[in-house]
Structure formats: structure tokens, C-alpha cells
Amino acid sequence: MTTRAAAAGEGRNARVWAVVSCIPRGRVATYRQVAQLAGIEGPSGARQVGYALAALDAGSEVPWHRVINVRGEVSPRARAGRENEQYERLALEGVDCDARGRIDLARYEWDYGGA
DNA sequence: AGCGTGACGCAGG
């Protein structure tokens, strides 16, 4: 599963995790946004972020649940069950989604420039 | 040194 990526040796994934850790509670950021803040520019930057989060270790202090896709949805993962956890964690922070499982980005998207 | 794994975003229809 290629997890536990660079637990000690920090590479690009650590960069992503650092950015995600900066997302305020009650806010969400898109993969694309995290990629940009992490300095990963490119058409597939968001994917690189997804890879980095996928490599995150369970029990990590990184608020990975605050990262969603541009549609305002939780990206479907390989392992079923975790997806629900993400929505649950967000709900605990006051981030709700509609019946379709979509989060209002206009309302919850992290505005790093306004803080 | 090479292959498989893995949480996306955009353009086009």
C-alpha cells in the first residue's frame, strides 16, 4: 500500500502535510489549493497532494479530513469506511454537507489570505 | 533500477 511514506525522511509529502496542518478548524481546503500553497504547481498538483495524504499514517495529527476536492465532496478512497469518518470529523467542526454529500465551498473554503 | 500503488483537476462532449 505504499503507506508510511518517509516517516523519518521528509520529502515532498511532508511539505503537503505541513500545509494541511495550517488549515483552521471549521474550514476546508481543496487538493488544488493545498498543492498551490505547498508550492506544487502544475496541472496534476492536486493529485500529488492526494498521493501525499494517502501516504499519511493513521493516527497522524494532520487534519487530513479538511482536504476535499473542488466539487466540495470527500474524494472516494480505496478503503471504504474512512470516507464516512471524514464527513463525521468535519461535522464535528461545524462543516456540514447537503443531502448529496456536498460541502459549500463558498462558505467553508479556507481563506488563507483573510486570516 | 524498475514496477505498482494512490485522497485529483481540467477539457471536451
Place this chain on the structure above:
DNA sequence: ACCTGCGCCACGC
């Protein structure tokens, strides 16, 4: 608004 195809990089074995 929805669906489909394509591009992409880091890490473990």
C-alpha cells in the same frame, strides 16, 4: 449539470 479520458509524481519493495 453529468460523465469520460488524460496527465502526473513520490514512496516502498
